[in-house]
Amino acid sequence: MLVVMKFGGTSVGSGKVIAEVAGLVKEQEGKKVVVVSAMSKVTDSLIEISERVVSxxxxxVEKSVDMFIRDLLLRHRTAAFEAVTDKKVLSNVLDELIKTTDELRIALLGVGYLGDLSPKSKDYIMSFGERLSILLVSGALDSVGVRAKPVTGFDAGIVTDDKFGCARPQHKKMVKSVGHALSPLLDAGITPVVTGFVGGTESGVTTTLGRGGSDYSASLVGRYLKAD
Structure with missing residues (x-):
């Protein structure tokens, strides 16, 4: 049996509820893929800061970006301390949170100093909410004995066109790409924790599926893995 479990922003909105999510996933029998949204209100805040720094x-610019990154990292670190109970796993999660927010900082500084927020750049920036939340959820799962791996939408085989902001899945390619990406993990007893909302072009450029795209991501994964 294979089940795709999707959790929205409220369900991963704090460390406490992320720990509850981990418990629910652990109780589910069989192979599982977990698809998660960004923590509640994070995507909105990413849109807001990206639009602010270009104006x-x-x-x-640097002060605005650094204040935002500080607050964003603090929220996710706080959640990690609440949700990830294994000390070794927690240390790895905290390191990855820093690396990921550093990458976001560079992107925000770039659009800020250029004064140009293209749809391509905006998609890339918006993807960070999910990229951070999968670190928390996978860490929480590892802490309760569920082997898990954070996987971006593109790395999960969600291939799209390049219509940034509301990209369309390339279904003919995904017939093979999703299975090729996720089946080896599932067969190895690993639960993929996949970014909702996020995909990528054939060349790996980050795209988003539009607001509410996490549900779409989950349905795509389920369809091409032939989930129960």
Whole structure:
């Protein structure tokens, strides 16, 4: 039996509820793929900061970005301490949170100093909410004895066109790509924790499926893995 379990922003909105999610996943029998949204309100905050940094004076860009990254990292670190009970796993999660927010910081500084937020850049920035949440959920799962691996939408085989902001899945390619990406993990007893909302072009450029795209991501994964 294979089940795709999808959890929205409220369900991963704090460390406490992420720990509850881990418990629910552990109780589910059979092979599982977990698809998660960003923590509640994080995607909105990413849109807001990306639009703000292109409009403020250049001398204020770095300060605006650093304040945002500080608050974002604090929220996710706090959740990690609540949800990830294994100390070794927690250490790895905290390291990955720093690496991921550092990558986001560079992207925000780039669009801020250029004063240009293209749809391509906006999709890339918006993807970070899910990229952070999969670290928390996979860490929480590992802590309760469920072997898990965080996987971005593209790495899960969600291939799209390049219509940034509301990309369309390339179904003919996904017939093979999703299975090729996720089946080896499932066969090895690993639960993939996949970013909802996020995909990528054939060349690996990050795209998003539009607001509410996490549900779509889960349905795509279920369809091409032939989930129960």
């Amino acid at each position: 403020v004076p250049k001398v204020q």
